[in-house]
Amino acid sequence: MLCFPSSGLHLLPHHGNSHSPTTQSPTPDLLHNFNTPFELKQVHAHLIKTNTPLSTLPLSRAAFVCALTPSFAYAQKILERVEKPDIVFWNSCLRTFAEGDSPIDAILLFYKLRQFDVFPDNFTCSFVLKACTHLLDILNGRIVHGYVEKLGLQSNLFLQNMIVHLYALCGAIGDARLLFEKMSQRDVVTWNIMISQLVKRRDIEGAYDLFSRMPDRSVRSWTSMIAGYVQCGKPKEAIHLFMKMEEAGMKPNELTVVAVLAACADLGALDLGRRVHVYSNQSGFRRNVHISNTLIDMYLKCGCLANARRVFEEMEERTIVSWSAMIAGLAMHGQAEEALRLFSEMIQIGVKPNDVTFIGLLHACSHMGMIDKGREFFGSMTRDFGIIPRIEHYGCMVDLFSRAGLLQEAYEFIMNMPIKPNGVVWGALLGGCKVYKNIALAEEAIRHLSALDPLNDGYYVVLSNIYAEAERWEDSAKVRKFMKDHGVKKTPGWSSIMVDGVLHEFAAGDESHPQAEEIFQMWGKLLQKIKIRGYVPKTSVVLLDIEENEKETFLFRHSEKLALAFGLMKTPSGRPIRIMKNLRVCEDCHAAFKLISETVDREIVVRDRNRFHCFKDGSCTCRDYW
DNA sequence: ATAGGGTTAG
Incomplete structure (x- = not known):
């Protein structure tokens, strides 16, 4: 049942080591991270040699060594000398492990506790559940849930909330829901957990149903819902809810601001975006990087390049997201040279680009017909930065070639792609076929598109256009008839x-x-x-x-x-x-x-x-x- | 001593 962590835990002393433990000074890392009784001895010896009191020993580590090697009396003795470990002590060990970078240690320690005649309390369970959450470990989570019931802690709201959260986070939304429904009492946290988890699963209706039914809504409830609408592509609903939130007298926080600004970006709602910007500064959010990044994006998508630039310049600290947003924005506005200049400035000061940065760069190249530059970046991306191209990058390349009229090269590029082309890739080729009037290749593209993305009207409209421009009216009509027969409706323009x-x-x-x-x-x-x-x-x-x-x-x-x-x-x-x-x-x-x-x-x-x-x-x- | 959101591209 019990297994030991794989993270370099050695259960036996290093017998092969000819040096006496006392002759070696432990490394600073070992002083805090000893995993074996042998290493503990080394540390202990060091403390004696340097006349350091035993109380400076990292206790949770000592307890860990002790717990995993109960037959080794040495570690236990040290613990006894320092203090008599009670449940509070063990809980604080669990917490340290749960929040550290090896949460599995907390789970292991939890199972060991019974051998020490220690009985878990609600805090014990909460720390182990936290470890399970970090590990997305629903199996151990269910076992802990069992303990919670057995220990009579099922009415503890903290624990119930953590369990609901864990189940939902691990994908067991049905179990989470069941538990949520049968809970005898719920608080605002319970509702918020369910709402944000439903949002994460794109069940915006389910989330709103809970939101409208909950007795008290906190700022977090409103924010989760607003962010949810944005993520589900419903920015109008997001803004509508934001207005309601203000009417309800709730004070938007940093996360609310990010969500509303994202909605403004999607809608091009510059007026509201500006207002939220002012509010954000008045509320002291000026140094929040997430907000600044979203502001940059909002101004760019509202067509205010200068404002975006100002926010970017005024940032004290920029992340790769700030640079990528700015580069993509410049590309969107047709300022390819400036996008490229910003990129080299970024490289010069040592910021590492990511895959999204390159999508923006390649967009810049394709919008301005910079074929050689585009090829160069595509190659450099993997060679110099170790970024494996995604389908979006291939799409950009096909777009780059197609717009420039290099249709044959675009077609060969698609044929040689190591991943399966999607509708965007063939659609980019189709776009080039329209501009450069290549009917045969357009028909080839449509063959793939009607299989990959049969309900997307845009592609058929383009093909029909291509025929019409060549005055092949019958073929053009055929495409429209095909659309009609297959229930593909032309998206109305607005x-x-x-x-x-x-x-x-x-x-x-x-x-x-x-x-x-x-x-x-x-x-x-x-x-x-x-x-x-x-x-x-x-x-x-x-x-x-x-x-x-x-x-x-x-x-x-x-x-x-x-x-x-x-x-x-x-x-x-x-x-x-x-x-x-x-x-x-x-x-x-x-x-x-x-x-x-x-x-x-x-x-x-x-x-x-x-x-x-x-x-x-x-x-x-x-x-x-x- | 214990619980619940964020940004670029698509």
């Missing part, structure tokens, strides 16, 4: 814009907005202005079998155009316009926005699915390469 703290959302062709008429008139005026400057509607992006003038109607009702017209109507001149879109920005809108930015002299920032487009003075930061 764009949004925040005006005076209110989020306005527009779908393509949307006439439901209360000010729809004014918006259309505004667009009409803009259209006149840009037509003078040479704008020609690119009706080929409209994939409908209709008359040319009808196509224009569709084209002019694209969601990003509606959002822009509305933004220009509602915001003071000179102020930048920020628009978010769920899909990639349309080619025609891109051309139109460039001209509009010039005619109305406004900066227009569009965050699309992949990156930022910042239109200013007639050009875009993507340099039309996206």
